[in-house]
Amino acid sequence: MKIAVSGASGLIGRALLDGLRGDGHDVLQLVRRTPRTADEHRWDPQHRRIDPRLLTDVDAVINLAGAPIRPRPWTRRYREQLVTSRLDATTTISEALAAAQAADPSRRRVLINASGIGYYGDTGDATIQESAPPGTDFLARLCVQWEAATAPAAGAGVRVVMLRTGLVLAPDAMLVTVLGLVFRLGLGGRLGSGRQYWPWISLRDEIGAIRHLLVTDVSGPVNLNAPTPATNAEFTRELGGVLHRPTLLPVPSFAISAGLGEFGRASVIGGQKAVPTKLLESGYAFRDTRLDEALRTAFTRH
Numbered sequence: 092m093k094i095a096v097s098g099a100s101g102l103i104g105r106a107l108l109d110g111l112r113g114d115g116h117d118v119l120q121l122v123r124r125t126p127r128t129a130d131e132h133r134w135d136p137q138h139r140r141i142d143p144r145l146l147t148d149v150d151a152v153i154n155l156a157g158a159p160i161r162p163r164p165w166t167r168r169y170r171e172q173l174v175t176s177r178l179d180a181t182t183t184i185s186e187a188l189a190a191a192q193a194a195d196p197s198r199r200r201v202l203i204n205a206s207g208i209g210y211y212g213d214t215g216d217a218t219i220q221e222s223a224p225p226g227t228d229f230l231a232r233l234c235v236q237w238e239a240a241t242a243p244a245a246g247a248g249v250r251v252v253m254l255r256t257g258l259v260l261a262p263d264a265m266l267v268t269v270l271g272l273v274f275r276l277g278l279g280g281r282l283g284s285g286r287q288y289w290p291w292i293s294l295r296d297e298i299g300a301i302r303h304l305l306v307t308d309v310s311g312p313v314n315l316n317a318p319t320p321a322t323n324a325e326f327t328r329e330l331g332g333v334l335h336r337p338t339l340l341p342v343p344s345f346a347i348s349a350g351l352g353e354f355g356r357a358s359v360i361g362g363q364k365a366v367p368t369k370l371l372e373s374g375y376a377f378r379d380t381r382l383d384e385a386l387r388t389a390f391t392r393h
Contacts, residue, residue, distance in 0.1 A: 092305065093148060097121040097134070097180060098155030098205070102263055103256075103297055107153065110298045119145070121156075121184075136180040146184075146191045151201045151305055156180035157237075160207075162269065162359075164352040165229065174233055177205075181240035189247035202244045203304055206253040208290050208316060210234035213361030216288070220368040221255070221312045230357045238312065250310050257290035257316030257365065259297050260389040267389045270330060279331055280340035283347060283360035285324030290316035290365040293379035293388065300367075303375045314367045319380050323362070326382065333386045 094111055098104050099120045111118050120131045121141070134141040136156060146152065157177040163169070181204055188202055211219050212226015225231045238253045245251040258266055273279055292300075292315055300315050321329070331338035344360045367375075379385040 092150040093117040094151045095149045096153045136183045139183045153203045155205045177237045185244040189243040192247040201250040203252045206255045208255050208257040211363045214363045219365040228357045253312045260385050261294035274334050274336045279338045281324045281327045283344040287362035288320045288364040290320045292316045293385045307373045309373045313369045314365045329383045
């Protein structure tokens with residue numbers, strides 16, 4: 092397949108490029124800077140500009156573009172950056188793919204677009220499948236808009252998949268870096284009540300699932316998290332065991348909320364007991380279902 096990838100400089104994107112090329116695909120990268128190699132092509136999602144010729148002969152586009160969500164207070168300016176970076180990129184690609192599909196309707200194309208497990212908001216201990224309704228917090232509203240921006244491609248007959256990704260465990264992941272430092276200093280403990288679910292996935296299953304969805308007839312939203320979501324208390328206990336550190340210093344919810352604002356409430360003391368129903372039903376076999384083993388792999392370099 093000929094595949095275009097945007098957002099390839101991030102954690103998932105870098106690993107994905109290696110996987111796609113290892114599978115023998117012809118991969119081109121959409122970049123916002125001056126291209127450095129023959130397989131890089133410049134586009135301007137901020138102004139919704141892309142050379143229409145870039146996507147005329149591609150079989151798939153994997154769009155991972157968007158400003159990273161960081162553990163910091165969400166100011167108005169930062170919120171706008173999170174929203175516009177995602178909507179501009181997705182709309183630009185979706186409209187370009189729709190035009191390519193209209194010009195050549197015989198080619199079966201697929202758009203695999205990033206989204207987030209935060210789509211559902213804080214759902215407590217309810218088991219969440221892809222059919223669950225969206226939440227009402229900022230992250231949930233962002234994901235709703237993000238996914239809706241794929242409508243031009245879907246309307247033109249492109250198969251569209253939305254990746255509702257959970258917490259990715261990898262050596263370079265922000266979560267791993269921050270928690271590794273805190274726990275190694277002996278300051279680790281459950282966050283808030285500890286009862287909130289953290290839907291996690293290993294990096295190799297994140298990449299494996301995307302590769303699987305490229306060639307499997309699945310469309311719509313897909314939960315990308317291991318079939319064994321863990322509570323924060325379980326996550327904390329397993330991490331302490333992996334790093335051989337105590338987990339005796341819980342952080343109260345009010346402190347997290349005061350320090351991190353809505354990010355803390357949505358992504359730290361809130362959570363989702365999400366299950367990857369569509370992935371499992373489509374035949375994907377997870378390589379990492381044990382949290383302790385996934386954490387051990389992720390913290391090998393930290």
